[in-house]
Amino acid sequence: MHDSSAAVETHSPALRHHFADMEQQRDAASLGMWLFLSTEIMFFGGLFCAYLIYRYLHFNDFAAASQTLDIRLGAINTGVLILSSLTVALAVHAAQKGQRKPLVGYLLATLVLGLVFLGIKGVEYADKFEHHHVPGPSFHFESVPVKGHAEMPPAESSHAELFFSLYFAMTGMHALHMIIGIGLFSVLTFFAWKGRYTPEYNTPIENAGLYWHFVDIIWIYLFPLLYLISRHH
Amino acid sequence: MSEHIVSRKLYVAIGTTLLVLTATTVGIAFINLGPFNTIVALSIATAKALLVILFFMHVKYTSEKMTRVVIVAAVFWLLLLLALSMADYGTRLWH
Numbered sequence: 001m002h003d004s005s006a007a008v009e010t011h012s013p014a015l016r017h018h019f020a021d022m023e024q025q026r027d028a029a030s031l032g033m034w035l036f037l038s039t040e041i042m043f044f045g046g047l048f049c050a051y052l053i054y055r056y057l058h059f060n061d062f063a064a065a066s067q068t069l070d071i072r073l074g075a076i077n078t079g080v081l082i083l084s085s086l087t088v089a090l091a092v093h094a095a096q097k098g099q100r101k102p103l104v105g106y107l108l109a110t111l112v113l114g115l116v117f118l119g120i121k122g123v124e125y126a127d128k129f130e131h132h133h134v135p136g137p138s139f140h141f142e143s144v145p146v147k148g149h150a151e152m153p154p155a156e157s158s159h160a161e162l163f164f165s166l167y168f169a170m171t172g173m174h175a176l177h178m179i180i181g182i183g184l185f186s187v188l189t190f191f192a193w194k195g196r197y198t199p200e201y202n203t204p205i206e207n208a209g210l211y212w213h214f215v216d217i218i219w220i221y222l223f224p225l226l227y228l229i230s231r232h233h
Numbered sequence: 234m235s236e237h238i239v240s241r242k243l244y245v246a247i248g249t250t251l252l253v254l255t256a257t258t259v260g261i262a263f264i265n266l267g268p269f270n271t272i273v274a275l276s277i278a279t280a281k282a283l284l285v286i287l288f289f290m291h292v293k294y295t296s297e298k299m300t301r302v303v304i305v306a307a308v309f310w311l312l313l314l315l316a317l318s319m320a321d322y323g324t325r326l327w328h
Contacts, residue, residue: 026236027297034300038307045311049318056322075259079252086248089239089289096238206291213289217282223255224274228262232270 014201022200033207037214044218047173051166051225060152061159065141066230068133069167070124074227077120078219084113085216088209095202100195103205107189110212114182121175128164135165170222177215184208237294247288254281 012022019025055062091106127133132140141160188208191197197205258277266273287293292304 023236023296027295027300030291030295031297031300031303034303038303041307041311042314045314049314052315053318053322056319071259071262075255078255082248082251082255085251085285085289086244089244089248090241093238093241093244096236210290213285217285220281220285221275221278224258224262224278228258228274229271231262232265232267 012200014198026203026206029203029207030210033210037210040214044170044173047166047170048221048225051170054162054166058156058159058162061155062163063230064155065133065160065163065167066226068131069227070127071227071231073120073124074223077117078223080113080117080120081216081219084110084117085213087113088212092202092205092209095192095197095205096199098197098199100192100197103192103197104189107185107192111182111185111189114178114185118175118178118182121171128168133164135161135168139164167226170226174215174218174222177218181208181212181215184211237291239288239291239294243288247284251281251284 015022015025019028087106087109091103091110094103094106132138139157139161141155141157143154143157185208188204192205254277258274261273261277262270264270286304292300295301
């Protein structure tokens with residue numbers, strides 16, 4: 001009798017019975033999350049591939065359109081997103097150590113940084129509407145010689161429109177992922193405040209963290225591809 | 234075998250490195266390097282992505298080999314998609 005109760009006590013209450021131990025349970029959850037992220041890589045991969053093909057086919061038009069983007073806002077947003085990834089990493093750390101208040105603090109900081117990113121993105125989108133750079137009937141792009149490309153024909157409006165279509169598709173899908181992430185983190189913040197996450201059980205924090213870092217990586221590639229690489233050629 | 238907990242100091246160091254790399258890539262974008270602008274920008278982006286994956290996403294510390302298999306497979310398929318598509322479009326004008 002004494003033996004069996006001791007065996008039960010070594011069992012963490014967070015351990016599901018089909019797992020051998022907590023480590024296996026954690027690894028399985030993380031593996032599942034990575035499988036999901038690999039489908040996300042495929043999803044964004046298609047958009048990146050379309051961008052590369054059209055940039056190759058309409059090189060000077062894409063350069064001219066890219067040069068209208070605000071490199072300063074893009075850089076600030078990259079910094080904001082990196083800081084938010086850092087607060088997520090620190091939130092995971094706090095959850096693993098079982099520090100409730102720092103955990104809630106880091107999660108709230110992540111939410112604020114995520115909203116700042118979306119706010120700055122909104123400012124950029126508003127600017128596109130103002131300049132008629134949103135693809136559609138009202139689209140208009142001045143046919144100007146491409147900076148640093150005097151030898152090339154001036155950019156064509158219809159090809160610049162392709163750039164902005166891809167710009168909105170890629171940054172829009174990224175922003176949608178950010179909005180979903182903010183929703184996830186709001187729920188996590190609530191449960192963290194309630195004290196649900198312990199050093200034994202913090203899988204939701206860890207996995208939502210993986211998601212957030214993945215969305216950060218997408219932006220890490222979007223920023224140079226859309227804003228930077230066409231400044232000079 | 235318990236879970237590896239990355240120290241707060243290392244997280245802050247990685248975050249700072251990522252910010253420095255961002256400033257570097259923005260600075261280099263204003264210098265004319267010809268085709269190397271693209272190569273440098275994407276190399277820095279890849280370095281940043283690797284730092285995020287290895288440290289923030291704990292892949293450096295995972296003992297689960299299947300996780301690595303999934304990541305390598307996903308990146309491999311992505312490169313296949315990009316390489317074969319560009320091999321097609323890049324050679325269409327050859328005669």
